Amino acid sequence: KFAPERKPDLFINVGDNFYWGGVNTYCGTPMHKIDPVTAHQFREIYENVYHGPGVDGKPWLSVLGNHDYGGFQFNKAWDQQISYTWASDRWVMPGQYFMQRVEYPGFSVEIFMLDSNAMDSHPKSADPKHNICGAAHNPPGATCAGTGGPKDLDACFKFMWDTWRSQQKWTEKKLQESTADWQLVATHFQCGHQAQWYKKLHQKLGLDLLVTGHTHVQSIFHKWHVLGGLTCFITGGGGGITSENAPDHSHTTAYGFFDLAFTKDSLHLESINFLGNKVGSATVTPVGLNAVTESESESESK
Template identity: 50%
Template sequence: MFAVFRCLLQEQRKLDSFERAFTQLHSYTCDGQEPDYKKFLRVNHEKVLGAAAEKENGRPQLIAYPQGAKAGPSVFPRTRWNKAHTAELCDHKASARGSARAASEFVECYSTMGSSCAAGCGFVEAIDSQPQILVANSFKTRAAKKNPAFILNVGDNFYWGGIEKTCGTPMDELSYTAHHQFDQIYEGIYNGPGLDGKVWLSVLGNHDWGGRVFNNGWDQQIAYTWKSNRWRLPAAYWSQKVNFVDAGFTMDIFMVDSNAMDAEDLDEDPEHNICGAKHNPPGASCASQGGPESLDSCKQWFWDLWSANKAWLADGLAKSEADWQVAVTHFPCGFEAGFWSQMHNQHGLDLLVTGHRHDQELWSPSRMGGLTCFVTGGGGGISSEATPNIHNKKDWYGEAQYGFYDIAVTKQSMEITSINWNGYEIMTRNVYPK
């Protein structure tokens, strides 16, 4: 669930300005050296849980089917719908239809590797059984050839509920659970020539906050910034200036938290509501980490965060003197479309990079008031929106189900290329500075 950025001319690259939005730090210039993140540490501010993680805080291991008990990534099965989202094609849980047989449809596909599988699931064993590995392998192959400057990561970094530990671990510590999940699902998967040492500029997705709770270990994903030489997620929202030295241009990247879109009233949509009463434990609080203080204040906290994000972004874009302005957020093209169109037409935002939906969608600029936007949610930690069968695209939103994007940039233009799980280039679009 990521995109790679590369400059067509650069050999030397310098990431030279660092800003934490939560603490309103001034821009930090490091003259080619990485900032000392530890000096900022104590100020509050789409992958699968590895099955071997120990149980903590009474949490069960998240194993949906027998093969999920193996070390490393496994695919979290999700319900597949028709394109209009009016008819359920393949279910993965008991509560939706109420019968044991119906409830096991997609899980049974994975349990039997397709030998016993409802037709509506559109299960393609060679792809659906290992999409994260397939995408990662294509990602690594392309990185070795193209040598990306950095990676943009749009959130839902771990399924199902982010880091499976309650928020509150001291920010200068990394829990066993967080270490295990990062080791199994990130460090051990995305590595090799062209990727080693490359910075991942990241945001949180709704599942990183907890999916249907708000008190999972999102703070540990932030803390990992200071434990890693490439993971960068210093706050819920923040910005990064990139100076492409040899190519002679700059880029301001704004990392935005849009997860208020899944913060609803207590009794609404309990399976997809970060602030729902059904799954959040009594007394849940992340106040010690700068997060929601209580369940009652949760929804307002996220919407206040979104309001602060919007004001901060508008101000940052207005002040930006960079050649390119890019925003990265979790919720996909189409959400808050009026706001994003305004950021493009009034403040010069050039590109919006998003996730959340589990597929690949390169939108026409005409759909967002002239703003180019794409969804890169097909990283493979969870099953795709629709079948990956290329001969059955009637329920596809975009051009692919699993994959990533490659963005080649110069001072004059960007070339965005959609890469399928097998490494094939399937769509390209050019973007020019606003």
């Protein structure tokens, strides 16, 4: 409905792409091949759903969510979501994390796509209902060594947190080197995770906006003190099976998406629910312009 009118240049997808348990086969398929199960799920859940005027042919910059690893295991075929980048003309996930620069007339945007799933990665005896690295649900012999993932259950916790720490170093280096007018991070886990690090990115390295998901709701955290004044939003109500609350009125924030409109000097974002109603908005200026952010939020912003 909105795509033909708004004509988006690209889509930012914050993960949990195949809910509940990811692509329903195991990691380890050679990276140059697409498993029939992968092809079926992408066809039915992605290709046959997200298409039409304004959508066709547009890049979908995508990250993995905890459910893409398997929810409470690590060995579902998350690597096939990376492989699908080379089987598709629009799905973009060349690795667990990456950066995309977008050039517009007179300004540029850099989007850092990060894997924050270490947040649900714990020692194997902990939190069996939510632990990617838990012993309760990972099958005996689980491994993703064939495609560079954890070699076994005992290696999972270290692998996930080493991946996160590598991303932190990489992101800081890239932000220091950035010549773009705008810098965004998009990742799966919701506003509030690793708060001190994002505060540092905003106040010292120029991060302008944090885009997140995980929680199945649409929320704007405007110039949030927890993140040192960084604006963050949750857009976790796109394709998830269940919402946090019943969508029982016209301005519900249970399901929807965000629309982002950039100029060189401002970014206007709007939260649109599944009925097509605007349920929140904010305007952000880049850190280079003193990070002034003026909220027009009609939804929770604290």
